Amino acid sequence: MLSDNQLLRYSRHIFLPEIDIQGQQALADARVLVLGAGGLGSPALMYLAAAGVGHLVVSDPDVVELSNLQRQIVHRQDSLDQLKADSARRHLLALNPDIEVDALPRALDDDELQQQAAAATVVVVGTDNFSSRHAANRACLSTGTPLVSAAAIAWEAQISTFDPRLADSPCFACLYPDSNEQALNCAETGVVSPLVGMLGSYQALEVIKLITGAGTPLIGRLQLFDARHGEWQTLRLKRNPECPACASFVASDTSRD
């Protein structure tokens, strides 16, 4: 049950008929795993914390470097050389002491990823490499956990949501088959700071929609954003019947309540 203080704190959610007290309670009861406390993870975590998601789990193996502070806004000058997971936890609890935050200052191996995905209501991925995105996809497929994926480089960004609880939902590997090929990342290319802010915030919005059941999440849709020209494209994405990642999960019922 939400306390009087919480009813006040979250009143601007509770005023929304799509969220109401039930939706806010669902957020308080939810556990969200966020992979990567970088440019995308920072605003995603901050909005999820402020929005009253009851339990956040942050995984990131890196320490905060000076070049991160241009965009990774959950970290501050005094976070330099600290583990990102610990720095994020400290600042999220300062934002909202009402919630629980677990810091996992490491890259999760397949077993731990599987355990964490199984315990999570939703998984958010905003890591800087392709292999961890595919690992998150596999863990979400095998545990039937929705996955909100975004990426941003230079002036371009992409976002989609995959929900293995739905038989016709595509997965991340339906979109990009797993491979050793190098995808673009911002270490060599650069990225304009508020772009990751927009997309990380959008990921938090997707999470809130998935948890409260409000509106229509981006399942089966990929959105591409061109920040230089302010243009969004929406492309429909179907499940690929030959996708090696999700084909084996089709027959089994992965739905949870």
Added chain:
Amino acid sequence: MSGQQFPAYLLRAFRVTAMPTVKMTPHLYRFFPQLEGQTVTVPAGSVKEALHAINEQAPGFTDYILDDRGALRRHVNLGINDSIVFDRKTLSDRVPEDGTLYIFQALSGG
């Protein structure tokens, strides 16, 4: 000139053939600057034909997005109008006359 600006009856009346338009991730302009700021059009036909038509305008383009067997590289994706293309191997999907072909790339930055 893009056919999309004209109603179909005018196109028929003047026997103008509409050409599919190509839109691509701005990242590709780094490698093929001659395409930047251009309205790139290709003849209607298969995705494969469309990509080879772009290669005429920007030599090396197909080498960049296709592997040595002519299949789409794994970090590249295509959309026709508002749908993502599944046939990454033979590139048989048809790009219609009034269609748009999107070429985009996997991003992993976070």
